[in-house]
Amino acid sequence: MEKDWCKKTLIFFVVALLVVASFTFVQPVQAVSNEPYYLQSIASGNKFVGARMYGNYFANDNLTNVDGIYMAMGVPVSVEIYTSDKLPIDSKLDFSQQNPIIAQLKEIFAQINDIIVSIDNLTNPMYNGQNGLPQSDVFKYNNATTGQEVEISSDTYTMLQLAQQCYLQTEGLFNPCAYRLVDLWGFSSRVFTYNLTTGCYAQPYDRTFVEGGGYQLPTDNYVQAFSDEQFVSFAPSSVVLEERNNKFYVTKNVNPAVVEQDGITHTYHQWLDLGGVAKGYVADLVAQFLESKGLTNYYISVGDSSVRMGKFLQDKEHLIVQQDAFNPAYSALGYNFTDVGLACSGKYLRNYMVDGVVYNHIINPKTGIPSNGVVEGVLVATDGHNYTATITDCYATALSIMDEQQVVDYINSNPDVLVSALCKNVKGQQIILSNLDKNSVYTNKTTFDSYAWALEKSNGQLIINENAVAPSSRNVGPIIAIVVGCVVIFAAVVIVLLHFVKKSKNNLVAQARKSSPFMRADITLYFILVLVVVLLLVGVMPEQTAVVQIEIHDMQTDQLLFVYNVNKDSIYTNEQNGWTVTTERQNNLLTVTIAKEIDGQTHFNKIQIDISNNTTVQMVSSLCGRHQECVKTFHPITMGGGTIVCSPNNIKVVTK
Amino acid sequence: MNKTRLTSKYFSAKRLATLAVLSAMALISFMIEGLFPPLFLPGAKMGISNIFSMLALLLLGPLEAIVVVAVRTVLGSLFGGGISTLLYSFSAGMVAIVVGCYLVRFAFPKVSIVAISVVSAVVHNVSQVLVFCLVSNTPQMLYYAPWMALLGIVAGVIVGFAVWLIVKNLPQKMLSSLAE
Numbered sequence: 001m002e003k004d005w006c007k008k009t010l011i012f013f014v015v016a017l018l019v020v021a022s023f024t025f026v027q028p029v030q031a032v033s034n035e036p037y038y039l040q041s042i043a044s045g046n047k048f049v050g051a052r053m054y055g056n057y058f059a060n061d062n063l064t065n066v067d068g069i070y071m072a073m074g075v076p077v078s079v080e081i082y083t084s085d086k087l088p089i090d091s092k093l094d095f096s097q098q099n100p101i102i103a104q105l106k107e108i109f110a111q112i113n114d115i116i117v118s119i120d121n122l123t124n125p126m127y128n129g130q131n132g133l134p135q136s137d138v139f140k141y142n143n144a145t146t147g148q149e150v151e152i153s154s155d156t157y158t159m160l161q162l163a164q165q166c167y168l169q170t171e172g173l174f175n176p177c178a179y180r181l182v183d184l185w186g187f188s189s190r191v192f193t194y195n196l197t198t199g200c201y202a203q204p205y206d207r208t209f210v211e212g213g214g215y216q217l218p219t220d221n222y223v224q225a226f227s228d229e230q231f232v233s234f235a236p237s238s239v240v241l242e243e244r245n246n247k248f249y250v251t252k253n254v255n256p257a258v259v260e261q262d263g264i265t266h267t268y269h270q271w272l273d274l275g276g277v278a279k280g281y282v283a284d285l286v287a288q289f290l291e292s293k294g295l296t297n298y299y300i301s302v303g304d305s306s307v308r309m310g311k312f313l314q315d316k317e318h319l320i321v322q323q324d325a326f327n328p329a330y331s332a333l334g335y336n337f338t339d340v341g342l343a344c345s346g347k348y349l350r351n352y353m354v355d356g357v358v359y360n361h362i363i364n365p366k367t368g369i370p371s372n373g374v375v376e377g378v379l380v381a382t383d384g385h386n387y388t389a390t391i392t393d394c395y396a397t398a399l400s401i402m403d404e405q406q407v408v409d410y411i412n413s414n415p416d417v418l419v420s421a422l423c424k425n426v427k428g429q430q431i432i433l434s435n436l437d438k439n440s441v442y443t444n445k446t447t448f449d450s451y452a453w454a455l456e457k458s459n460g461q462l463i464i465n466e467n468a469v470a471p472s473s474r475n476v477g478p479i480i481a482i483v484v485g486c487v488v489i490f491a492a493v494v495i496v497l498l499h500f501v502k503k504s505k506n507n508l509v510a511q512a513r514k515s516s517p518f519m520r521a522d523i524t525l526y527f528i529l530v531l532v533v534v535l536l537l538v539g540v541m542p543e544q545t546a547v548v549q550i551e552i553h554d555m556q557t558d559q560l561l562f563v564y565n566v567n568k569d570s571i572y573t574n575e576q577n578g579w580t581v582t583t584e585r586q587n588n589l590l591t592v593t594i595a596k597e598i599d600g601q602t603h604f605n606k607i608q609i610d611i612s613n614n615t616t617v618q619m620v621s622s623l624c625g626r627h628q629e630c631v632k633t634f635h636p637i638t639m640g641g642g643t644i645v646c647s648p649n650n651i652k653v654v655t656k
Numbered sequence: 657m658n659k660t661r662l663t664s665k666y667f668s669a670k671r672l673a674t675l676a677v678l679s680a681m682a683l684i685s686f687m688i689e690g691l692f693p694p695l696f697l698p699g700a701k702m703g704i705s706n707i708f709s710m711l712a713l714l715l716l717g718p719l720e721a722i723v724v725v726a727v728r729t730v731l732g733s734l735f736g737g738g739i740s741t742l743l744y745s746f747s748a749g750m751v752a753i754v755v756g757c758y759l760v761r762f763a764f765p766k767v768s769i770v771a772i773s774v775v776s777a778v779v780h781n782v783s784q785v786l787v788f789c790l791v792s793n794t795p796q797m798l799y800y801a802p803w804m805a806l807l808g809i810v811a812g813v814i815v816g817f818a819v820w821l822i823v824k825n826l827p828q829k830m831l832s833s834l835a836e
Contacts, residue, residue, distance in 0.1 A: 482790055486747045493754050494722070509831050511765045512714050512823045517816070521763070522771040529778055529809060536782070536802035555792045627693040634698055643796035645698065645788075647740060654796050 037113055039105070041093045042080060044569060045585030048092050049313055050082035050297075053109045057116050058124065058278075058303075075279065075303035079112055079286060081105070082297035082313045108293065115285050116302075122156050123278040125179070125271070126189055126201075141250055142179075142271045149242075149251045155285075157248035159277045160241055162387055166394035167234045170410075174398035177234040178365035179273035180226040180257070184218045185370060187350060187361040188273070204266050205259075217354055225257040227368025231270060239272070280343060280393030283308035284386065287341075300389075305349075305396075307342040308389040312570075319570055324447040325377030325422040326430065330576075332422060332451070333432075334442035337381055340418075341388025345396035346377035362400045371401045374423040375433075382417040392417070404464060407433045412461050422451065430470060435462060444574075445558045545640040547615040549656040552594060552607065554579065556650045562592055566615050588612040591620075594651055598625075603649050605630065614638060617655060624648035671834060675712065675720050682708035682728040690736045697803055699784065703777060703811050705732075709753055710773055710819045715834050718757040725749045744787040752780035769823070773816030778808035 037055030041048050059074030083089040087104065095102060121127060121134040125142055129135030137156040144150050152160075166174045182188050183203070190201050207216040225231065231254060233239075240251040254270040274281075279302040286300050287308040298310040299318060312318045317336035324332035325348050347360035351370075362371040378399045380392040395417065399407060404425055411419050411433065420434040431454040438453060452468035552562040554577070562581050563572040571590075573581040584591045588611050595604035604623050610616040618636040622628050630646040637644065637655050644653040686705040694700045705728050713721035729749045733742035756776040764772065781804040789797045 482743065482747065482787065486750065490750055493750075494719070508760070508764075509715060509823070509834065512769065512820075513831075515765050515768060515820070517768050517770045517820050519766060519768045519771070521766040522768050525763075525767055525771045525775055529775065529805075532778070532782075533802050533805045533809075536805060540798040540801055555794070558793060629694055629698045633694050633696065633700070641796055642799065643794055645792065645794060645797065647792075652792060652794050654794065 035110075035113065037077075037109065039093070039095045039109060041089075042082070043092075044313060045590065047585075048089060050080055050089055051093055051105050051109075052081075053077075053079045053112060055113070055116075058120050076301075077116055077282070077303070078301050079109070080299040081108070081290070081295060082299075082311075084295060084297045086294045108290070108295075111289065112286050115289060116282050119155060119278055119282045119285065122153055123159070123274040124189070125273055125275075138272065138274055141252065142269070144252045145269060146252060146255055149249050152248050152250050154248055155281070156274070157241060157243065157250070158387075159274050159281050159390070160239070160250060162281075162390050163274065163277050163394060164234060164236060164239070164241065166391055166398070168236075170395070170398035172234070172365060173401045174276070174394045175232060175234050175365040176272045176274055176276060177232050177239065177254075177270055178227075178363055179271040180268060181223075181232070181363045181365065181368050182273065182361070183271065184222055184226055185359065185361075185363055186352075187363070189275075204261060204264075217359075219261075221259055221261070223368040225259045225268070227365065228257060230255060231257045232365050234272070276393055276397050277390055279303050279306035280308075280341065280389035280391070281387065282306075283389035284341065287389070288386065302389075305344045306389050306393050307344075309337060309340060309342070311338050314569070316567060316569070319442065319565070319572070320379075320381075322379045322420055322422070323377060324444075324450075326424075326450070327447055330447045331444045332447045333420065333444065334572075335418075335420070335436055336440065337418075340381045340383040341385070341390070341392045342379065342381040343389065343392035343396040344377070344379050345400045346422075347371060347400060348376060362397060364401045373401045373406075374404050374425050375400050375402060375407060375421045376424055377422040379420040380417060382414075384416065395419075404433065408455065408462060408464055411435050411455070425454075431468065433464075442563070442572075444560055445553075446560075547617065547637065547640055547642075547655045550609060550615075550617055550653065551656070552581075552592065552651060552653050554650055555645070555647075555652050561594055561651075564590065564592075564609060566611060569611075594649075596649065598649070601625070605646050605649055605651050607644075607653055617642070617644070617653060619644050619646070619653070622646060622649070671716060671720075674834060675716055675723065678708045678712045678716075678720075679724045679727040681705075682724050683731050686728050686732040687736050690732070695807075697800060697807055699788075700781075700804065700807050701811070703780070703815055706752075706773070706777065706780075706815050707818045707822070709749075710756065710769070710776075710815065711822060713753070713756055713760055714769070714819070714823060715831065718761070721753050721757060722750070725753045740791065743791055744784050747787050748780050748784035751783045752776040755779045768816070769820045770813060770816030773819060774809055774812030777812030777815065778805050781805055781808035 036057070037053050040052045040054065042050035042052050055077055056074040057077050081087065087101065089101065093102060093105070095106065122137045124136050125138045127133045127136040128139050137150070137152040140150045141152070163174070163176050179188065183190055184205055190203075205218060205222050207218070233254060238254050240253050242249045242251070252270060256270070257268045259266050259268065283300045283302045283306050287298070287310065290298050290310070296310045297313065297315065299312070300308045307320070309318050317338040319334050320337050320342065321331040321334045322344065323346070324330045325346050328348055345362070347362055349361065351358050351360035353359070359370045363369065364371050378396050380396045380399065382388050382392055385391065399410065399419065399421060402410065404423065407419070407421050407423070415435070418436055420432065420436050423431050423433055425431055430451045432451045433455055434453075435455065449472040450470050452470040454464050454468045455462045456465045548566050550564045550566070551560060553560055557577065559574065559577060561574055561579055564570070571583055573583065575581055578596055580595045582593045590609040590611060592607045592609065593604055594607070595602050602623070603625065605619060606621045608618050608620045610618070616636050616638050619630040619634060622631055624630075624646055626648045630644050634644040637653070640656050642655045646652070682705040685708065689701055689704055695702075709721050709724045709728070712724045726746070729746040730742065733739070733745060753776065756772055759767065759772045759775060782801055785797060785801045785804050789795055
C-alpha cells in the first residue's frame with residue numbers, strides 16, 4: 001500500500017515536471033534559508049522572465065514526529081510570477097542579494113506561504129491540537145456530536161458554503177461528508193499516519209495492509225452504514241452553516257452511524273474533509289492576493305491537480321497539458337487557457353488492486369464504493385468567478401463519478417465550464433467528452449489518436465456521436481493500404497497489357513527509327529502538361545499566412561518531438577523513443593537540434609528558427625548519411641503550411 | 657495461353673539478353689545517379705535510368721519495360737535507399753511506365769518519343785510527391801508538386817532526346833530479330 005502510494009506520488013511528480021517544463025525552462029533552485037519553500041528564477045530561452053516559489057505543504061512536520069508513524073507525503077505547491085510593468089524581472093534573480101525587486105518578491109512569497117499554512121491549519125483533519133499541531137476546524141467538526149455547534153473561521157465557512165453549492169449542483173455527487181467512506185476504503189490521510197504498533201489514530205474498521213498482496217476490502221455492514229443517505233448528507237439542513245455577529249458556526253445535524261462488529265456496538269459520527277476544496281481554495285486566495293498587488297501574470301499550482309492562472313508572459317495564454325489517463329507517463333492533449341481556475345482528477349492517480357479488481361480513490365457517496373463511472377481522467381476549467389479553482393476542484397471530483405450521459409448533461413447545462421473528460425465507455429472504447437474547441441486542441445498524436453472525439457453539436461446542444469471512431473483504430477496504416485493499392489493496380493495493368501501483347505505493333509522499331517523528335521500532335525500533349533502544372537500551382541499554393549506554430553514530427557510514428565508557438569513564445573519538447581531534443585536561444589535565433597542514434601551513429605538535424613518580424617524556419621545542418629537534401633534543396637519556410645522533410649532520419653518540420 | 661508468347665521468338669536468347677542488359681544498365685545508372693546530390697528540389701533527379709526503360713518499351717514491349725522498372729526500383733532501393741524509398745519510387749515508376757506504355761500503344765507515332773518521355777517524367781514526379789504525402793502524412797509536401805512537374809518536363813526532354821538518338825543510331829543488325 002505504502003509502496004503503491006510512493007509510486008503514484010512519483011508519477012505525479014514526473015507529470016508536474018512535464019507540465020512545467022512544457023512552457024518554461026526552470027533555472028537551478030535557490031533555497032531561502034529557514035523557509036519551507038524554495039525560490040527560483042524562471043527563464044524562457046536565454047531571458048529571465050519571472051520568479052517561482054516551490055514548497056511541500058499540507059503535511060506538518062510534527063505529524064511525523066511521533067515515533068514510527070508513516071510520513072504523510074504532503075502536496076507540492078508552486079507559484080510562478082512573470083515579469084510585468086508592476087514587477088519587472090529582466091535578469092537572473094539572486095535571492096541572497098538585496099535589491100527592491102528581490103525584497104518585494106520575498107515579501108510576496110512570504111505572505112503566500114502564510115496563506116497556504118493558514119488554510120492547511122484550518123482544514124487538515126489530522127491536526128488535533130496535540131504534539132505541537134494546531135487544531136483545525138475540520139478536526140473540531142469531525143469530533144463534534146450530533147446537534148453540536150462548532151465555531152469556525154470565515155475561510156472554513158466560505159469553503160463549506162462553496163462546497164455546499166457544488167453539492168447541490170451536482171446532486172450530491174460531490175460530497176465532502178463522504179470522508180468516512182474514503183477513510184474506510186483506505187484513501188484518507190489518517191490511514192497514512194495510522195500507526196500499527198501504537199494504534200495511534202486507529203479506527204475499529206482498520207484492516208491490515210498486505211505488502212504487495214493488496215488490501216482487505218471493507219465489510220458490507222460498514223459500507224452500508226457509511227453510505228446511508230442521512231449519514232452522508234451534506235445538505236444545508238444536515239450540515240448547518242450560520243453567521244452571527246461576524247462569527248461563523250457549523251452545526252452537525254446528522255445522526256451517528258451504528259455498526260455492530262464482533263459483538264461490540266460502535267458509534268461513528270459523520271466526518272467531513274475539505275481536501276477536495278482546500279487545494280483549489282488556496283490557489284484562489286493566492287490569486288486574489290496577487291491581483292490585489294496588481295500582478296496579473298501568474299500561475300499557481302497546488303498539488304498539480306488544482307490550478308489557478310492569470311496571464312502568461314506578455315499577457316499570452318498558458319498551454320496546459322492533460323495527461324493520458326490510460327498511459328499517465330504521456331500527455332494526451334494540450335489547450336490554451338488564461339485567467340481561469342482549473343482542476344484535474346483521475347481514477348488512475350491513486351488506487352489499489354485486490355484480486356484483479358482496481359479500487360480507486362474516488363468514492364461514490366451514493367453507493368459507498370469506489371467510482372465505477374466511465375470517466376478515467378478529467379480536466380475542468382472556468383473563469384469569471386472569485387473562487388474558480390475551488391469550484392472546478394469540486395466539479396472534477398463529481399465528474400469522475402458520472403456516467404457518459406451525466407457528463408454530457410453536465411457539459412450542456414454549464415456552457416461556461418470547459419470540460420475535457422477522457423473516458424472508457426461501456427463498449428470499451430476510449431472516448432473524449434469535451435466542449436473544448438477541437439480545432440484549438442494541441443494533440444499528442446500517439447496517445448490522442450487512441451480516443452474518439454465523441455461529442456458533436458446538434459441544435460445547439462452537444463450529443464454523443466455513437467459512431468465516432470478513434471483515429472488510431474481507423475487508420476490501419478496508410479502504408480499497407482498504399483502497398484495493397486499498388487499491387488492491385490499493377491496486377492490490373494499487367495492483365496490489360498498481356499492483352500495488348502497479342503497484337504503488339506510489329507513495325508514499332510522501324511517506326512521509331514524513322515520518327516522525328518517533334519510531331520504536330522505533341523503540342524496537344526505539351527499543352528495538357530502545362531495546364532496540369534498551372535492547375536497544380538493554383539491548387540496547392542498555400543495561403544500566405546504567417547507562421548504561428550512550428551512542429552517537428554517523427555514521420556514513422558507521428559510522434560511530436562518539438563513544438564514552438566510563435567505567439568506564446570513557448571517551447572514543448574518530447575524526448576521519448578530515443579530522440580534527444582536540444583534547444584538554444586540567441587536573441588531572435590532559436591536553434592533546435594534533433595538527434596537519434598541510428599546504426600551506432602548519432603544522426604541529427606539542426607533547425608534554425610528566426611523569430612524576428614517574419615518567422616523563418618530553416619534546416620542549417622544535418623547528419624543523415626545521405627545528401628542532406630533537407631539542408632540543400634528544401635527552401636526556408638516563411639509561411640504557414642510549409643514543410644522540410646528529412647527522409648533518412650524520418651523527421652519532418654511543418655509549420656501552421 | 658496465347659501462342660505468340662510461347663513461340664521461341666518471344667523467349668529468344670537475344671531478347672532475353674537485351675532485356676538483362678537494359679535492366680542492368682537501368683539499375684547501375686539509377687544507383688550512380690543516387691550518388692549525386694539532388695538538383696534544386698528535394699528528391700529531384702534527371703532520371704537517366706528511364707532511358708533504358710523507354711528503350712525496353714520501344715525495342716522489346718510493355719511487359720519488358722515494366723520488368724526493367726521493377727528491377728531498377730526494387731534492387732536500387734534495397735542497395736541504396738530504404739524500404740520507404742522503395743514505396744514511392746516503385747509506385748511512381750510503375751505509374752509512369754504504364755502511362756508510357758499506353759501512349760506508345762495508342763498515340764505513337766502520331767506523337768514523338770520526346771513527348772511520351774516528357775509525359776511519363778511529369779507523371780512520375782507528381783505521383784512520387786503524392787505517394788510521399790500519403791505515406792508520411794505530410795500534405796504540406798504537395799507545395800512542391802508543381803515545381804517537381806516543371807522539373808519533370810526538363811528531365812523528360814533530355815531523356816526523350818537520348819532515347820530518340822539511341823533508337824535512331826543503333827545498327828540495324830542489333831535490332832533485327834528483336835521484334836517478336
